[in-house]
Amino acid sequence: MKKISLLLVLVLVLSIALTACSSSSNDVAVEEPTQEVVKFGVFEPLTGANAAGGAMEIEGIELAQELYPEVLGMPIELVVVDNKSDKVEAANAATKLVDQDKVNAVIGSWGSSLSMAAGPIVMDAGIPAVGTSCTNPLVTLGNDFYFRVTFIDSFQGVVMANYAYEVLGASKVAIVQEISNDYSVGLVKFFTDEFIKLTGDADSIVYVANYNTGDQDFTAQLTNIKSMNPDAIFAPGNYSESAMLIKQAKELDITTPFLGADTWETPEFIEIGGEAVNGTVFSTFFDSQVPLTPESEVFLDAYRAKFNKEPASVTALAYDAYILLVNAIERAGSADPAAIRDALAETTGFDGAAGVIALDANGDAVKNAVIKTIENGEFTYLTTIAPK
Amino acid sequence: MSLETFFQHLSNGLALGSLYALIAIGYTMVYGILRLINFAHGDIFMISTYIVFYGVTMFLMPWWVAFVVAILLTGIFGILVERVAYRPLRDSPRISVMISAIGASFLIENLAIVIFGGRPKAFPIPDYFNQVAHFNTISIPFANFFIPIVTLTSLVILLFIVNKTKTGMAMRAVSKDYEAARLMGINVDNIISITFGIGSMLAAIGGILWGIKYPNLIPLLGIMPGLKAFIAAVIGGIGDIKGAVIGGFLLGMSEIMIIAFLPSLTGYRDAFAFILLIAILLFKPSGLMGQNVTEKV
Numbered sequence: 001m002k003k004i005s006l007l008l009v010l011v012l013v014l015s016i017a018l019t020a021c022s023s024s025s026n027d028v029a030v031e032e033p034t035q036e037v038v039k040f041g042v043f044e045p046l047t048g049a050n051a052a053g054g055a056m057e058i059e060g061i062e063l064a065q066e067l068y069p070e071v072l073g074m075p076i077e078l079v080v081v082d083n084k085s086d087k088v089e090a091a092n093a094a095t096k097l098v099d100q101d102k103v104n105a106v107i108g109s110w111g112s113s114l115s116m117a118a119g120p121i122v123m124d125a126g127i128p129a130v131g132t133s134c135t136n137p138l139v140t141l142g143n144d145f146y147f148r149v150t151f152i153d154s155f156q157g158v159v160m161a162n163y164a165y166e167v168l169g170a171s172k173v174a175i176v177q178e179i180s181n182d183y184s185v186g187l188v189k190f191f192t193d194e195f196i197k198l199t200g201d202a203d204s205i206v207y208v209a210n211y212n213t214g215d216q217d218f219t220a221q222l223t224n225i226k227s228m229n230p231d232a233i234f235a236p237g238n239y240s241e242s243a244m245l246i247k248q249a250k251e252l253d254i255t256t257p258f259l260g261a262d263t264w265e266t267p268e269f270i271e272i273g274g275e276a277v278n279g280t281v282f283s284t285f286f287d288s289q290v291p292l293t294p295e296s297e298v299f300l301d302a303y304r305a306k307f308n309k310e311p312a313s314v315t316a317l318a319y320d321a322y323i324l325l326v327n328a329i330e331r332a333g334s335a336d337p338a339a340i341r342d343a344l345a346e347t348t349g350f351d352g353a354a355g356v357i358a359l360d361a362n363g364d365a366v367k368n369a370v371i372k373t374i375e376n377g378e379f380t381y382l383t384t385i386a387p388k
Numbered sequence: 389m390s391l392e393t394f395f396q397h398l399s400n401g402l403a404l405g406s407l408y409a410l411i412a413i414g415y416t417m418v419y420g421i422l423r424l425i426n427f428a429h430g431d432i433f434m435i436s437t438y439i440v441f442y443g444v445t446m447f448l449m450p451w452w453v454a455f456v457v458a459i460l461l462t463g464i465f466g467i468l469v470e471r472v473a474y475r476p477l478r479d480s481p482r483i484s485v486m487i488s489a490i491g492a493s494f495l496i497e498n499l500a501i502v503i504f505g506g507r508p509k510a511f512p513i514p515d516y517f518n519q520v521a522h523f524n525t526i527s528i529p530f531a532n533f534f535i536p537i538v539t540l541t542s543l544v545i546l547l548f549i550v551n552k553t554k555t556g557m558a559m560r561a562v563s564k565d566y567e568a569a570r571l572m573g574i575n576v577d578n579i580i581s582i583t584f585g586i587g588s589m590l591a592a593i594g595g596i597l598w599g600i601k602y603p604n605l606i607p608l609l610g611i612m613p614g615l616k617a618f619i620a621a622v623i624g625g626i627g628d629i630k631g632a633v634i635g636g637f638l639l640g641m642s643e644i645m646i647i648a649f650l651p652s653l654t655g656y657r658d659a660f661a662f663i664l665l666i667a668i669l670l671f672k673p674s675g676l677m678g679q680n681v682t683e684k685v
Contacts, residue, residue, distance in 0.1 A: 049606070051506035179655045210654040214612065216602040219400035220647035221654060227393045240508045240604045247603070251520050252396070253527040271510035272604050274518075 037077045038335045040325060041097035043108030043118060043129075048085025049213060049238055052266045053110035053314060057132050060311070060318030061107060063302055068322070071329045079103055087117045094118035098125035104335045105129065107321045110314060112136030112153075112183040119143050128328075128341040130321040133262060133285070133314040136186045140363040147344050147363035149320040149352060150285055151387070153183070153261075157190025159283050159369045159385050160234065160259050165198040168257060170231035174207040176221060176245060178237035181213055187236040187261055206230050211245075213238060218245045222252050236261040243273035250276040257281065265312050270377050281373045285313040286354035287381040290370070295323070299353035313354060313370070320352035389648070392525045397648040398641075403532040403601065405640025406539040410594040411617035412624070412632035413539075413546060414587035420627035421563045421583050423482065427489040428469055430614020431496040432588045436462040436595035437511060437605050438504055444512040451514040459592040466588020467581050469496075475577065500607035508606050511599035531600045538597060542590060543633055549586070550629070559583060563627075612658070619665045625675025634676060639664070 042061055044054035058080065065078055079101045083090035090109070097103050098121060106122055106129035109115045115134035122129045123145045131139055131148030135156055140146045164170045173195060178184035192205055206228045209221035222245070225233065233249075233256050235242055246258050260282040270277055288310045291297050299319050303311045327350060329335050332343035347359045355367040371382040411433060418426045436458045443454030473492040477485045519530045550556040558579045561569040566576045598613060599605065617632075620639045624631025639661060647654050668675065 047501055047506035048608075049508075052508060055507060207651075209651065212655060212658065215657070216604065216612075217400075217404055217643075219404075220397060220644045221651075223393055223396045223400060224648065224651055226396075227390060240606070244602055244604055251527060251529040253520070253522065253525075268508050268510070272508065274510070274513075274603075 036074050038071055038074050038329065039077050039079055039101060039103040040322065041094075041101060041103035041106040041108075041127075042078050042080040043083055043090075043093060043097060043106050043114075044080070045085040045110055045114060046080075046082040049240060050085040050111050050114070052239065052268045053133070053263070054082075054085075056266065056312045056315045057108070057110050057318035059303075059307065060132075060315035060320075061322050063299070063306060063315075064319045064322035064326075066306075067298070067302055068326050071326045072333070072335065074335065076326070083109055083114050083117075085111065085114070087113055090114040090117035091121060094121040098122060098127050103127065104329075104337055105325050105340055107318065107325065108132060109134060112139055112186070113181060115139045115146070116182060119146055122146065126341075127337045128325075128344055130325055130344070132318045132321045134183075135262065136182050137362075137364070138182065138186070143363075144345075145341055147324075147347075147359055149317050149324055149354070149357055149365050151367050151369060152364050153186045154190045155387060156261055156283050156369060157187045158194045159371070160187075160261065161191045161194035161198060162385075163281065163283075163371060164232045164234065164259055165195060168232050171199055171201070172204060172206045172228075172230045174209070174225045174228055174230035174233045174256075175205060176209045176211065176218070176225070176233060176235040176237070178213055178241060179210040181237060183263070184237045188234065191234050191236075211237075211241065213241065215241060216244060218248050219252065222249050222254060226252055226254050230256055232257050232259055234259045237263065239263050239266045239269040240272055243269045243271075243277060246280060247273050247276040262313065265314070265372065265379060267312075270374060270379075275377075277374050278376065279373065281371060281382070283369045283371050283385075285367075285370060286316045287313070287370050287372065287379075288316075289381050290384065292355045292368070293351040293353070295351045296353045316352075316354035320354055320357065324350060324352065324357065394648075396526050397644055399526065399528050399532055401641035401644035402637070403535050403640075404644060405637035406536040407594060407598055407601065407636075408613070408616050408620045408640045409633040409636025410535075410539045410542060410597065411591060411613055412620040412636045413542060413629055414590035414594070415614075415617050416621040416624070416626055416629055416632040417546070417590075418583060418587045419621070420629070421559055422474070422485075422580065424474065424485050424489065425618070425626075426584075426587070427486075427614070428473070428492040428496055429587070429591055429617070430610030430612075431493050431500070432462060432466050432469065432610070433591040433595040433598070433613060434500065434607065434610030435465055435496065436592035437599040437609065438500070438509075439592075440596060440599060441509055441511060441605055451512065454512075455596055458596060459589050462592035462595070463585040463589040466584045466591070469588075470581060470584040475580075497607055497611075504605075504607055506607065508604050511603035511605055513600050513603055517600045529601075531597065535597050535601070538593060539633065539636075542593060543629065546586070546590070546629060555579070555582060616661055619661050622665055623668050623675055625677040628675065628677045631675055631677030 046054050081093040083093040110133055112134040115131050123143050129146050133150050135153045137152045177188045207225050258280045262284040264282045265284050328340050328343040332339040350357045357365045369385045372379050373382050415429050439458040439461050440454045443449045473488045517531045521528045558574045562579050570576050620635035621632045624635030
């Protein structure tokens with residue numbers, strides 16, 4: 001008897017935990033069959049290694065919904081799913097959105113690998129998707145239904161290579177890449193090609209170290225890099241692993257500047273890295289101190305009023321993904337997925353919060369990059385770089 | 389490779405290895421008595437880091453108070469896990485208990501995601517441990533000195549408890565045959581609770597040191613260290629406390645050295661640990677110290 005009662009308790013606790021999980025991700029999806037609604041599937045990592053990124057983008061999407069709750073007289077409903085920072089779960093989550101929830105369009109995700117997992121699913125279903133901060137070129141390449149409001153890594157990698165060569169005067173660079181992350185590997189490739197072109201020296205990349213997503217100890221890789229004595233270290237990757245990497249580098253007395261990319265712009269990067277991340281330089285999409293368009297002001301005012309803090313770049317991008325979809329539906333005059341897709345493909349000169357968006361033939365935005373650094377534990381604007 | 393670089397690698401490996409060793413001791417101790425692989429050990433380890441985090445950030449405790457509170461609460465938590473998940477299955481086949489252990493592990497992980505949230509948190513490192521000592525070009529963070537010392541101290545205290553005290557004698561009796569131990573007047577349930585308490589406190593000490601060295605707290609933080617500690621325990625001969633320490637040092641050192649000498653294999657670092665596990669299970673299932681039966685707790 002005692003055994004059974006304890007088992008019952010366990011089952012109860014488990015079911016509570018499970019319902020808590022599912023309700024937190026599904027409670028937005030309340031059906032209202034009497035009224036016609038436009039459904040936007042929101043496809044983001046809410047748990048796992050990328051959860052902080054997902055949370056910042058959800059803020060932007062929800063803010064946009066508050067400001068623009070309707071399109072063509074129909075209310076817009078958000079269906080949020082958690083892709084759990086995992087490629088397999090991402091495919092399941094995307095399938096749920098297109099098959100079960102029958103969304104008109106998809107927004108997301110933070111993380112190129114996750115977006116790439118959803119790519120074939122939205123294409124087969126004929127549902128247009130707008131990527132937020134996924135920057136790997138392969139997300140939209142060969143996929144007529146995937147668009148994005150951000151620039152791509154081929155641009156971002158080139159920007160950072162130029163920064164290392166021209167501003168830092170580096171001639172030898174070491175690289176640390178997260179080999180299980182398409183975003184990191186892609187950026188490293190574009191950086192490497194550009195840097196070798198700039199220096200004209202195939203040996204200017206003195207060392208390439210690898211790590212896996214979720215690794216905590218980087219001392220061995222860093223010790224190897226220290227002995228090569230590079231002028232700069234390019235280490236794009238997840239913010240939590242990167243923060244630990246840089247912290248451990250400082251403990252090993254590596255004073256070489258670290259360069260990274262947009263993923264670093266999360267509060268956790270500074271919290272985990274502490275003083276060690278001061279002086280790191282990275283490229284990103286947007287800075288709240290330098291509004292780029294009239295829509296930036298609208299977004300910044302609303303964000304500051306609601307959250308009482310400064311928004312991250314990815315929050316602005318997620319906001320842009322939402323308002324771009326609203327704009328495309330208005331231009332199409334219909335919420336039919338195929339009509340949205342055609343309208344999206346023709347986007348040009350659209351004022352987003354994070355800059356003017358023109359989509360090229362692949363569905364990628366052509367826009368400026370911003371370079372930031374960290375000073376005394378605060379993200380600080382350095383400069384803006386326009387596409388060539 | 390220069391001699392200095394090599395010594396730097398050696399110091400890194402020693403710190404990582406002693407962390408694995410510390411977690412492995414708790415693993416191996418529970419196995420030694422119950423013949424149960426406590427899969428929830430890594431998650432108990434994770435809980436301790438969050439207790440420190442909330443103790444310092446929410447209840448504003450000084451770091452050493454938070455450490456002590458975390459060690460005690462984690463010990464109690466371990467006893468609770470044993471009560472709920474393992475004790476009701478004491479007379480069931482061993483496979484049921486093992487499945488229950490896996491269930492307990494998933495339950496704790498998912499509850500942690502719901503309660504603590506999925507976003508990473510930064511472990512509050514006391515300033516003292518943020519210092520770095522320099523010897524020529526070799527840099528050693530203070531934590532790297534502490535970790536091996538704490539591991540070895542824990543080992544000595546544990547060996548003392550197991551071999552020199554009455555409770556330890558009862559533990560050894562229970563590990564041989566708990567029916568017979570019960571007939572000799574030993575309260576088997578109490579002894580098992582004490583074992584879990586001590587094992588979980590060791591996990592908490594490991595968790596705190598882990599947090600100081602790798603201050604990135606996520607609810608799934610315990611999985612990889614837990615598995616590595618399990619591998620370390622198997623290398624040393626599961627059930628053998630000294631073996632677990634040796635296994636931990638070997639695993640940590642070889643993980644660092646494989647990157648030091650074969651940088652191109654870095655991506656296979658975790659795979660290497662599991663290959664080692666399979667190799668040991670195939671060729672020397674009793675582990676390196678396995679023949680030493682009398683040492684078993």
